[in-house]
Amino acid sequence: MSTQMIEPRMELEQHLHMYRQMAKIRAFEEQVNELYKGAKMPGLAHLYVGEEAVAVGVCEALRRDDFITSTHRGHGHCLAKGASVSRMFAELLGKEPGYCRGKGGSMHIADPETGNLGANAIVGGSAGIATGAALSAKMRGSGQVAVCFFGDGALGQGLLYEAMNMAALWKLPVIYVCENNLYGEYTPGTETVAGEILSRPRAMGVHAESVDGQDVQAVYATMRRMVERARRGEGPAFLECKTYRYYGHHVGDVNRDYRTRDEEREWMTNRDPLQTLASRLMQQRLAEQSVFDRIHVDVKGEIDSAVQYALDAPFPKPDQVDQDVYA
Numbered sequence: 001m002s003t004q005m006i007e008p009r010m011e012l013e014q015h016l017h018m019y020r021q022m023a024k025i026r027a028f029e030e031q032v033n034e035l036y037k038g039a040k041m042p043g044l045a046h047l048y049v050g051e052e053a054v055a056v057g058v059c060e061a062l063r064r065d066d067f068i069t070s071t072h073r074g075h076g077h078c079l080a081k082g083a084s085v086s087r088m089f090a091e092l093l094g095k096e097p098g099y100c101r102g103k104g105g106s107m108h109i110a111d112p113e114t115g116n117l118g119a120n121a122i123v124g125g126s127a128g129i130a131t132g133a134a135l136s137a138k139m140r141g142s143g144q145v146a147v148c149f150f151g152d153g154a155l156g157q158g159l160l161y162e163a164m165n166m167a168a169l170w171k172l173p174v175i176y177v178c179e180n181n182l183y184g185e186y187t188p189g190t191e192t193v194a195g196e197i198l199s200r201p202r203a204m205g206v207h208a209e210s211v212d213g214q215d216v217q218a219v220y221a222t223m224r225r226m227v228e229r230a231r232r233g234e235g236p237a238f239l240e241c242k243t244y245r246y247y248g249h250h251v252g253d254v255n256r257d258y259r260t261r262d263e264e265r266e267w268m269t270n271r272d273p274l275q276t277l278a279s280r281l282m283q284q285r286l287a288e289q290s291v292f293d294r295i296h297v298d299v300k301g302e303i304d305s306a307v308q309y310a311l312d313a314p315f316p317k318p319d320q321v322d323q324d325v326y327a
């Protein structure tokens with residue numbers, strides 16, 4: 001077979017893999033919402049439903065040993081980078097086999113094996129960590145790249161600019177991925193962000209682009225170019241992904257008075273990341289509806305058994321309460 005025939009097949013497989021990853025994140029988050037509503041999960045969680053194409057498109061362009069730092073809305077980032085669904089659920093339920101032995105919960109999941117340096121509940125807090133990881137990669141000559149995920153709310157945090165300034169001066173292999181979902185908690189970005197977002201990194205000479213965050217193929221393609229230039233030593237980049245969260249700021253934010261149902265419907269029906277990819281592949285006659293249906297059935301099976309595993313798992317023993325806790 002000529003490479004010309006192999007390549008489209010491999011490309012299709014990769015697109016279906018990205019679809020599966022997005023479907024897995026969505027099913028995971030829907031299940032988290034059920035656990036919250038059923039009073040089985042302690043605390044709150046910030047759901048990533050609607051934003052799946054960002055985490056998947058970005059992480060698909062990374063190596064396993066590349067680094068990511070995450071946010072309070074971090075489940076999608078962790079899963080896209082390769083975290084185990086069972087250990088994620090276990091962590092959310094406070095169980096011993098969880099990523100932090102059940103002591104971190106939703107907003108503190110870290111997984112060194114997949115290069116995940118951790119979620120961070122301090123808005124903008126992980127910009128310094130990702131930039132430090134990129135400095136370390138450069139000094140060690142490891143060829144690794146670090147990605148810093150953050151929301152539009154973090155655009156108001158000074159640390160981001162201090163870190164980006166150093167990254168530009170030292171040409172560090174770090175990519176700042178801004179998930180612009182139009183709101184920080186209950187406030188629209190129009191009331192908090194002055195001027196053009198991209199002009200901020202550009203003022204420091206950081207390569208910056210904006211992409212449709214609901215289009216996983218576009219996110220992936222843009223990210224690949226940014227990762228390649230970072231690995232070549234050409235320095236940091238900034239990627240603004242325009243996206244939308246379908247649920248409230250967190251699972252308890254059910255009224256969402258700060259935005260309209262029409263706006264939500266528009267994003268859910270016309271700009272859904274899973275539907276966008278599926279309809280494009282079907283229009284190109286590369287896959288049929290049954291392929292996507294099958295993926296959802298498989299994913300549901302995986303999620304159901306993982307959540308059962310976590311529900312059955314033990315809590316940490318009382319005498320371990322102060323172990324593995326650093327603050």
Ligand SMILES: Cc1ncc(C[n+]2csc(CCOP(=O)(O)OP(=O)(O)O)c2C)c(N)n1
Nearest residue numbers: 073121122123151152153154181183184185
């Ligand atoms: C330094 C800091 N200030 C305030 C908060 C409270 N807080 C938690 S999430 C959030 C909004 C974050 O918005 P954004 O960065 O746009 O992320 P999104 O929730 O939209 O994904 C705020 C203000 C915080 N966690 N950390």
Ligand SMILES: [Mg+2]
Nearest residue numbers: 151152183184
């Ligand atoms: Mg936001």
